[in-house]
Amino acid sequence: TQLLEQSPQFLSIQEGENLTVYCNSSSVFSSLQWYRQEPGEGPVLLVTVVTGGEVKKLKRLTFQFGDARKDSSLHITAAQPGDTGLYLCAGENNQGGKLIFGQGTELSVKP
Amino acid sequence: GAGVSQSPSNKVTEKGKDVELRCDPISGHTALYWYRQSLGQGLEFLIYFQGNSAPDKSGLPSDRFSAERTGGSVSTLTIQRTQQEDSAVYLCASSLVGGAYEQYFGPGTRLTVT
Numbered sequence: 377t378q379l380l381e382q383s384p385q386f387l388s389i390q391e392g393e394n395l396t397v398y399c400n401s402s403s404v405f406s407s408l409q410w411y412r413q414e415p416g417e418g419p420v421l422l423v424t425v426v427t428g429g430e431v432k433k434l435k436r437l438t439f440q441f442g443d444a445r446k447d448s449s450l451h452i453t454a455a456q457p458g459d460t461g462l463y464l465c466a467g468e469n470n471q472g473g474k475l476i477f478g479q480g481t482e483l484s485v486k487p
Numbered sequence: 488g489a490g491v492s493q494s495p496s497n498k499v500t501e502k503g504k505d506v507e508l509r510c511d512p513i514s515g516h517t518a519l520y521w522y523r524q525s526l527g528q529g530l531e532f533l534i535y536f537q538g539n540s541a542p543d544k545s546g547l548p549s550d551r552f553s554a555e556r557t558g559g560s561v562s563t564l565t566i567q568r569t570q571q572e573d574s575a576v577y578l579c580a581s582s583l584v585g586g587a588y589e590q591y592f593g594p595g596t597r598l599t600v601t
Contacts, residue, residue: 382529418491418578418592419530464529472543472585473518477529 378403380467382478389455390486397450397463397481405467408441408448409475413462455485489513491593493579499599500569508564508596512581519562520580520590521554530578536562537585569600 381400389395399408407426411419423432425441425448432439436459438451448465462482466475492511500506512519518537522530532546536556547553551569556562566573576597580590 380529417594418580420592421589424589466530470586472535472537473520473582473588473590474532474535474543474546475520475522475530475590476532477522479529 378405378467378469378476380465380476380478382465382481384481385479386482386484388484388486391457392454393485395452395455395483397465397483398447399449399465399478400447401467402446403467403469404445405476406445406470407468408445409466409468410439410448410450411464411466413464413480419462419464452483455483457485457487459483460485491579491581491591493577493593493596495596496594497597497599499601502571502600503568505565505567506569506598508566508577508598510562510564510579510581510593512560512562512579513591514560516581516583516591517559518582518585518588518590519556520582521562521564522578522580524576524578524595526575533564533577535585542585566598569598571600574598574600 409424410422413419423439428443428445430441436453464480465478494509521533535543551567554564576595578595580592582588582590
């Protein structure tokens with residue numbers, strides 16, 4: 377069974393601080409996706425990383441895929457209250473698009 | 488429609504009753520997925536449709552759970568003889584085709600079994 381371990385589970389920080397969320401597995405994934413989910417809504421895709429070692433930037437968010445395609449990280453610079461939400465990593469393994477999700481990181485950014 | 492829609496948005500049912508949850512995918516999307524999300528947790532895969540067939544049902548937790556898709560569009564997830572542990576948010580997603588394409592999620596149906 378493929379599993380994704382996501383950490384930390386909860387993160388409460390002040391506006392302006394930096395943070396990193398980690399997603400780790402013993403399995404190799406063909407791609408890894410990061411989602412953000414707000415209460416009462418479905419997850420919304422932020423980014424997909426496909427190549428080992430790949431780094432993608434989305435404004436203040438930096439996503440990295442490990443060289444072995446088993447782990448990933450999300451780094452947020454100068455967090456804003458609008459970044460508050462549940463961040464989810466999800467791995468895909470060429471089985472029709474079925475996603476294996478991590479447990480999520482509940483981020484709270486206080487003004 | 489513009490996005491994936493699900494109905495009902497909330498459902499409260501008594502233990503032992505059957506429930507049906509509906510998903511309307513984005514028009515033209517051939518792949519459809521059902522996931523389950525417990526409070527504050529990640530999503531658990533249930534079943535995947537490509538067109539009207541379900542090549543992967545591996546996530547259905549028991550034989551009380553079933554799903555169908557008709558006309559390559561609307562899908563219904565049925566839970567028979569509901570149990571309290573079935574309480575969760577049931578999310579549907581669709582994508583243009585199966586595989587590593589972006590999945591667009593609906594808002595979910597919050598099921599509470601009393």
